[in-house]
Amino acid sequence: MRPKALIAANWKMNKLPSEVSAWVRDLKDALTGKVLNADLAICAPYPHLPALVEAVRRTAIRPGAQDVSAHKAGAYTGEVAAAMLQDVGVELVIIGHSERRQYHQESDTLINAKLQRLQEHGLVPILCIGETITEREAGMTEQIVLGQLTACLQGISLKLAAELIIAYEPVWAIGTGKTATAEDAQEVCGAIRTTLLKLYPTLAEGIRILYGGSMKPDNAAELLSQPDINGGLVGGASLEVASYLGIAEGA
Ligand code: PEP
Numbered sequence: 001m002r003p004k005a006l007i008a009a010n011w012k013m014n015k016l017p018s019e020v021s022a023w024v025r026d027l028k029d030a031l032t033g034k035v036l037n038a039d040l041a042i043c044a045p046y047p048h049l050p051a052l053v054e055a056v057r058r059t060a061i062r063p064g065a066q067d068v069s070a071h072k073a074g075a076y077t078g079e080v081a082a083a084m085l086q087d088v089g090v091e092l093v094i095i096g097h098s099e100r101r102q103y104h105q106e107s108d109t110l111i112n113a114k115l116q117r118l119q120e121h122g123l124v125p126i127l128c129i130g131e132t133i134t135e136r137e138a139g140m141t142e143q144i145v146l147g148q149l150t151a152c153l154q155g156i157s158l159k160l161a162a163e164l165i166i167a168y169e170p171v172w173a174i175g176t177g178k179t180a181t182a183e184d185a186q187e188v189c190g191a192i193r194t195t196l197l198k199l200y201p202t203l204a205e206g207i208r209i210l211y212g213g214s215m216k217p218d219n220a221a222e223l224l225s226q227p228d229i230n231g232g233l234v235g236g237a238s239l240e241v242a243s244y245l246g247i248a249e250g251a
Pocket of ligand 1: 176
């Protein structure tokens with residue numbers, strides 16, 4: 001069965017913890033009287049999380065983080081463990097974002113370890129994969145994306161489709177204003193689904209595959225109408241309530 005769309009905000013390193021509750025209140029006010037065809041999630045920086053969890057309590061908006069340590073606990077200064085995120089009340093965690101791969105040299109092996117830590121604590125990973133412009137122009141898109149997918153999912157078993165979310169994010173589309181065409185995005189998301197069918201034959205149809213990369217209210221509906229695109233991971237346009245909601249209304 002086609003999963004309900006999820007529109008996940010990735011606030012990246014923006015906003016202040018003290019701004020969270022007013023932002024969520026504005027979102028809740030804007031949602032009054034509306035019926036969305038999408039679930040909502042907000043992935044915020046670590047210091048924002050207690051305020052975010054509190055602000056979304058008793059709503060259907062799911063609180064998320066943007067990264068997690070590959071280690072369980074111990075002498076890893078500056079790291080945040082999955083157990084800590086679970087304890088704070090987080091439900092979803094982005095891993096493998098291209099900004100982590102690019103600026104922090106994160107490998108598929110490391111991301112696989114992070115995924116295992118999340119599973120140990122019942123947290124749902126939003127696993128990001130995507131090709132660079134050089135890789136796309138060299139005709140290597142599927143090879144790169146499916147290679148990342150299978151490497152990050154090595155040894156990972158699932159009981160439910162809802163335990164895993166994939167985000168296809170072409171690196172050249174993130175924060176650039178250049179969106180993949182709906183056809184190009186569907187082609188890659190379709191190939192991701194085919195690989196998921198091999199890995200998790202009974203669950204793959206229900207695993208959400210999000211598109212991310214300069215998604216905006218004016219391009220969301222077309223992207224979200226593609227058969228293998230089940231939502232969006234939204235950076236820049238998720239910072240304002242109006243544009244975030246505008247995207248969700250496209251589902
Ligand atoms: C992202 O950071 O995951 C992202 C898709 O950013 P943007 O929407 O700004 O391209």
